[in-house]
Amino acid sequence: GLRTRGVRVVSCPSCARQGFDVIRTVQKLEDALGHIKTPMSLSVLGCVVNGPGEARETDIGITGGGNGKHMVYLSGITDHHVEDDDMVSHIVRLVEAKAAEIDAGASVSMDTLHGKAA
Template identity: 40%
Template sequence: LLEKFDFTDIVLSMKSSTVSTTVKAYELANERCDYPLHLGVTEAGTEYSGIIKSAAGIGSLLLHGIGDTIRISLTADPVREVQAGIELLKSIGLRDGGVRFVSCPTCGRTKIDLIGLANSVQSKLSGVNKDITVAIMGCAVNGPGEAREADIGVAGGDGCGLIFRKGEILYKVPEDKIVDALLDEINKL
């Protein structure tokens, strides 16, 4: 209809609250027209479920080269929508800059509060704009090796942590000093 009146300044958005419907709609639109596509899963839900649904839908489309702009719609603070969008783009390699954060799941070898440590470090790094990868690993058995690509990281020990850079162990610190030691090393980068 718009093209009939010579109006072609169009951006298409075909959202659904169902991920599979959203993906199919955008795939069809991508096949049939050349207009920019604004991606989103509408009414995605609360922060937790909404981020998962949005990442599944928007992420899969972007990984197939479909989409021009995105919107993460959450029943949450709009700042979290923006943060989720930035993290999504970073995680699939479409945005550089800022800290990339990796951490392992806990297992029987974990002897530190890995969950608390990971959350604390990630929170303290939220405003840092260095293009670095930071790893928070639960044990010295796998930590430095699995996270050798990280610019800086920590591998947990028994009440302590091994600070490492690019897989090379720098030094050992008590558990209550890990965050400060890691932040000091990040400031040196």
């Protein structure tokens, strides 16, 4: 915890309640977000049971939903839905935009507010 760079991903193991393939999605997101050096957090949880609690503590969060629609959280607050097909690219765009805001001093990471980044 002495130094943090890049996106800290909070995720859950797979379970019967997941609304999408969490492990594969996290792998895709980690690959796609490797260029981000700004410390920030992303929660990726497959269900609406545990997901909202984790999402409240992260800069960007996604929880699995029914019928291929998933809830997106921004700065811990429920914001909008995203469909399966656009989920990874949509989250990448949100993370890039949030990183740009943090780098410009227009925003602060939730990790900084909660003392998780050093």
